[in-house]
Amino acid sequence: MRRKIEAFIFDLDGVLTDTAEYHYQSWKLLCKEQGIPFDRKINEKLRGVSRRKSLEIILGDQKVSPGKFSEMLERKNNYYRESIKNISKKDLFPGVEKVLEELKGKGIKLALGSSSKNARPVIEGLGVKDFFEAIADGNSVEKAKPAPDIFLFAAEKLGVVPENCVVVEDAEAGIEAALTAGMFVVGIGPWERVGKSHIHFPEIGKINLDEIFARF
Ligand code: BG6
Ligand code: MG
Numbered sequence: 116m117r118r119k120i121e122a123f124i125f126d127l128d129g130v131l132t133d134t135a136e137y138h139y140q141s142w143k144l145l146c147k148e149q150g151i152p153f154d155r156k157i158n159e160k161l162r163g164v165s166r167r168k169s170l171e172i173i174l175g176d177q178k179v180s181p182g183k184f185s186e187m188l189e190r191k192n193n194y195y196r197e198s199i200k201n202i203s204k205k206d207l208f209p210g211v212e213k214v215l216e217e218l219k220g221k222g223i224k225l226a227l228g229s230s231s232k233n234a235r236p237v238i239e240g241l242g243v244k245d246f247f248e249a250i251a252d253g254n255s256v257e258k259a260k261p262a263p264d265i266f267l268f269a270a271e272k273l274g275v276v277p278e279n280c281v282v283v284e285d286a287e288a289g290i291e292a293a294l295t296a297g298m299f300v301v302g303i304g305p306w307e308r309v310g311k312s313h314i315h316f317p318e319i320g321k322i323n324l325d326e327i328f329a330r331f
Contacts (some may be wrong), residue, residue, distance in 0.1 A: 120299075120331050121279040124269045126163065127229035129255055129285035130319060131156065132206050132230075132241055133201065133253060134275075141194035145187060159308070162308050163286025165230050165259035166192065192233075199233065201241035210320025215246045217324055224248050226269040228282065230259050230289075249273050260288040263296035270296070281327065283319070286311065299331050 125229050138196035139158045139312060146153035153173060155200055159167040179187070227234060232253035238244045248270035256264040270277050282293035285303045290311050293300045300308025301322065309315045314330050316322050 118278050118331065120281055120328060121222065122224040122226060122270065122273050122275040123280045124226045124228040124266055124298070125247075125292075126284045126286065126289050127227060127237060128231055128283070129162065130208075130283055131211050131243065131253055132202070132208060132237065135235060135285070137198040141191050142169065142173065144194050145147065145157065145191045146291065148190075149187070151177070163230055163260050163284070163288035163292075165239055165253060166232070168259060175270050195233065197286060199325075200236055202237060204242045207241050207243065208319050210318075210322070212243070213319075214319065214322055214324070215243065217273065219246065221324075224273045226230070226251060228269045228289075229253065230260050235287060241324050260286070261291035261295070263292050266293050266296040270298075275280075282331070283322075287311070302325060 117243060125131060127134070128138060140156070142158065142161065143153055151173060159170050164172065170184065170188055179266060215225065226249040227238060227247045228251045232251050234252035235250065249252065249269050251265045251269035251272065253259065255268050258264045266282055270280050276299045281301060282298045282300045283301045284290050284293060287308060290300050290302060290309060294311065301311040302312030302315035303319050304317065306315065314327060
């Protein structure tokens with residue numbers, strides 16, 4: 116059967132809002148306290164990656180006890196929760212609502228597909244929760260991105276086959292997850308990062324839906 120776009124699944128952090136920066140700042144503070152080297156270059160490896168996996172990447176060969184590991188995860192999350200406390204519509208990237216409205220107008224189903232366990236409070240704060248018919252977040256599946264599970268879960272909740280879904284992602288791990296799920300991928304960000312996507316735009320406000328529909 117011919118493929119046809121029926122649904123769009125949006126990543127959250129770094130796609131709808133700049134929370135990717137808050138994740139970075141939270142890890143930076145934790146690492147500073149622990150005396151662990153950390154910079155934006157290491158941070159690029161964490162984009163779209165689960166909290167647990169992120170800390171494993173940061174620690175590298177450095178061993179810590181399971182208790183210490185959990186405590187560090189909790190501390191990072193507390194810093195992050197503090198930074199999203201006052202998140203509001205103003206924090207949406209420019210053009211996000213227009214894109215969501217245009218897609219709704221075309222009768223396209225919308226879902227969120229985020230690795231974050233904090234996705235719900237973030238989209239509530241941003242005031243865009245009602246756009247999404249399904250929410251797949253860090254609590255929905257066991258295997259985080261780059262596994263395809265989160266996007267497959269979202270598609271199933273929407274009742275749409277994966278081949279008819281478009282994923283909008285800013286992270287390499289997320290692009291890999293969506294490709295493995297058999298979905299069409301729109302990359303947001305620089306080519307060096309999102310080069311494996313089917314089509315890419317520098318920022319979400321620059322998305323051209325006609326181009327996506329034509330290329331699908
Ligand atoms: C992803 C972010 O969306 O969520 C990652 O890109 C983050 O940086 C991951 O580690 C998990 O988020 P949380 O809120 O569950 O720690
Ligand atoms: Mg992201």
